Amino acid sequence: MLVIVTALVDFYNLLFFIGMFNRQKIQSKQK
Structure with missing residues (x-):
């Protein structure tokens, strides 16, 4: 379970970046 949560966090961080x-x-x- 913890591995899945960690993977999700890494995935969202990658999307945000x-x-x-x-x-x-x-x-x-635009400039």
């Missing part, structure tokens, strides 16, 4: 990276790229494009 990708989302922030994409947002920065979009903002730099």
Whole structure:
């Protein structure tokens, strides 16, 4: 059970990191 929770946390952190990276790229494009 603990392994599944850890994997989910890592997965959400990865999604969050990708989302922030994409947002920065979009903002730099608009400028």
